[in-house]
Every structure is written in C-alpha cells, then in structure tokens.
Amino acid sequence: EDKVVQSPLSLVVHEGDTVTLNCSYEVTNFRSLLWYKQEKKAPTFLFMLTSSGIEKKSGRLSSILDKKELSSILNITATQTGDSAIYLCAVEAKGGTSYGKLTFGQGTILTVHP
Amino acid sequence: NAGVTQTPKFRILKIGQSMTLQCTQDMNHNYMYWYRQDPGMGLKLIYYSVGAGITDKGEVPNGYNVSRSTTEDFPLRLELAAPSQTSVYFCASSSAGQTYEQYFGPGTRLTVT
Numbered sequence: 001e002d003k004v005v006q007s008p009l010s011l012v013v014h015e016g017d018t019v020t021l022n023c024s025y026e027v028t029n030f031r032s033l034l035w036y037k038q039e040k041k042a043p044t045f046l047f048m049l050t051s052s053g054i055e056k057k058s059g060r061l062s063s064i065l066d067k068k069e070l071s072s073i074l075n076i077t078a079t080q081t082g083d084s085a086i087y088l089c090a091v092e093a094k095g096g097t098s099y100g101k102l103t104f105g106q107g108t109i110l111t112v113h114p
Numbered sequence: 115n116a117g118v119t120q121t122p123k124f125r126i127l128k129i130g131q132s133m134t135l136q137c138t139q140d141m142n143h144n145y146m147y148w149y150r151q152d153p154g155m156g157l158k159l160i161y162y163s164v165g166a167g168i169t170d171k172g173e174v175p176n177g178y179n180v181s182r183s184t185t186e187d188f189p190l191r192l193e194l195a196a197p198s199q200t201s202v203y204f205c206a207s208s209s210a211g212q213t214y215e216q217y218f219g220p221g222t223r224l225t226v227t
Contacts, residue, residue, distance in 0.1 A: 004156070032214050042118075042204060042218035043157070088156055092214050100145045100164070100213030101172065104156030 002027040004105035006089050012111045017079050021108045023089030024071040031094035033065055033072050034102065038086040046087075047074075079112045086110075116140050118219035120205050126225045127195040135190040135222050137205030145208045146188040147172075147216065148180065150201040157204065163188055164210070195226045 003026045013019055025033065032050045036043040047056040049065040049072060056063050060077045076083055086109050090102040121136045139146065144165045149157040159172030163182040177199060179191040188207075192199060202223050206216040 006156075009154075034214050041220045043216075044218070045215045048214045090156075100147065100162060100208060100216075101159060102157075102214070102216070103173075104158070106154065106156045 002091060002093060002103040004089055004091055004103050006087075006105035006108050008108060009106065010109040010111070012113065013079055014113050015080055017112075018075065018077045019079060019110060021074040021076075021087050021089075021110070022071065023073070023105055024069075025089075025091045025103075025105075026070065027091045027093050027103065029093045029095050031092045031099075034090045034092065035063055035072075035074050036088040036090065038088055038107070039084075043088055076110075079110075081112050081114055084110060084112045118205055118207055118217050120203075120219035120222050122222060123220070124223045126227065127192075129195060129197065129226060131195050132191070132193050133195070133224075135192070135203055135205075135224075137188045137190065137219060138186050139188075139205075139207040139217070139219075140186065141207060141209075141217065142185060143207035143217075144185070144210045145213055145216075146182065147206045147208075148178070148188070148190045149204045149206065150174065150199075151204060151221075152201050160190065160203075192224075197226050200224060200226045 035046040054065040086107040089105040118139045147162045148160040161180040163169045205219040208216045
C-alpha cells in the first residue's frame with residue numbers, strides 16, 4: 001500500500017520567515033510527487049516532480065525531490081499572510097490503472113502571522 | 115469555464131438515509147475522481163473514472179457507488195448513510211495526459227447524525 005507522510009503537521013511563522021515542509025513516501029512504481037495548496041476550499045496544484053525533473057521553482061516557492069531518500073521538501077521564502085493554507089503532498093504510481101490515483105499525505109497547516 | 119461544480123454545498127443526513135452528490139465538469143476531461151477529507155487528514159480516493167462507462171474503486175469505496183454515463187457528470191451515491199461518512203467530499207477531474215494536475219470542485223460538507 002502506498003504511503004505519504006508529511007511533517008510538521010502544523011507550523012506558525014511570521015511574515016518574512018522562510019519555511020520548509022517535508023514529505024516522505026513509499027510507493028510501488030513511482031511516477032511523480034505532487035504538491036497542492038488548499039486554502040479555504042479546494043486544493044490547487046503547485047508542482048509536479050518526477051525522476052527526470054527533481055527541482056521546481058515558482059516565485060517564492062520551490063521544491064526538490066530526493067530520489068534516494070524517497071522524500072521531498074517545499075520551501076517558501078519571505079512568507080506572506082496569503083501563504084497561510086494547508087499544503088498537501090501526494091504521489092502517483094505508474095502502470096495500468098494507477099494513473100491519476102493519487103495517495104495524499106495528511107497535510108501541513110501553515111499559519112503566517114503579520 | 116465553470117471548471118468543476120458540485121452540489122449541494124452542505125447537507126445534513128439522518129442515519130440510514132441516502133443521497134447523491136452531483137459533480138459536473140466542463141473541461142472535457144476524461145478522468146474524474148471522488149475524494150473525502152476528514153478533519154486533520156489528507157484526501158482519500160473513493161472512486162475514479164477514466165471515461166464514460168468506466169469506473170473503479172479507490173482506497174475507501176465501501177458505502178458508496180458511482181456511475182459515469184457522460185464525460186461531464188460523475189455523481190456519487192451514498193446508500194444507508196452512517197456517521198463515519200461525515201466528511202467533506204471533493205470531486206476532481208484531469209486530462210488523460212496530465213493526471214497529476216487535478217482540478218477540484220468546491221466541496222460538499224456532509225454531516226450524518
């Protein structure tokens with residue numbers, strides 16, 4: 001059974017701080033690792049990392065995949081109150097009917113105070 | 115484009131009642147999914163569909179049923195509601211070539227008492 005574990009479960013910082021969120025996984029036939037951001041309602045897609053694309057960056061957010069350690073980190077620099085959200089990590093397996101079947105971690109609740 | 119829409123937004127059911135959660139997408143996506151999210155937990159896949167007429171079980175299918183008669187619609191049926199089904203339900207869709215980028219609806223908050 002595929003498994004994703006995120007840490008910490010919650011984090012409180014002040015604006016301007018840098019945060020690092022962690023995700024470790026166990027999956028048979030790894031295809032990709034994904035990061036989603038969930039504000040008040042629905043999750044929205046942030047990044048996809050694969051064995052051939054292990055680092056992604058978008059503005060103040062960046063993510064790295066460590067294939068050897070089976071883990072990923074999501075960094076947010078110069079945090080803003082608008083970064084307050086639940087950050088979800090998920091993995092996708094490959095092969096047969098596995099495409100699209102994501103296994104999510106429990107999420108990290110990030111709170112950024114002004 | 116409305117994206118993925120879900121109805122209702124909220125619902126309270128009594129134990130043993132049944133209901134259908136509606137989901138519609140207008141992006142012509144082949145893949146559609148139903149997830150549930152319990153407090154403090156991530157999303158768990160209930161059922162998914164790779165196209166009209168094709169559905170398959172996810173991680174937590176017990177107590178639920180789905181059908182997919184059109185590309186746009188993917189309703190989720192709860193039979194004999196139980197308190198353990200109290201949760202927030204999300205529908206999502208993706209294209210076949212980018213299954214990792216799923217577009218989520220706004221969710222349905224269901225309480226079973």
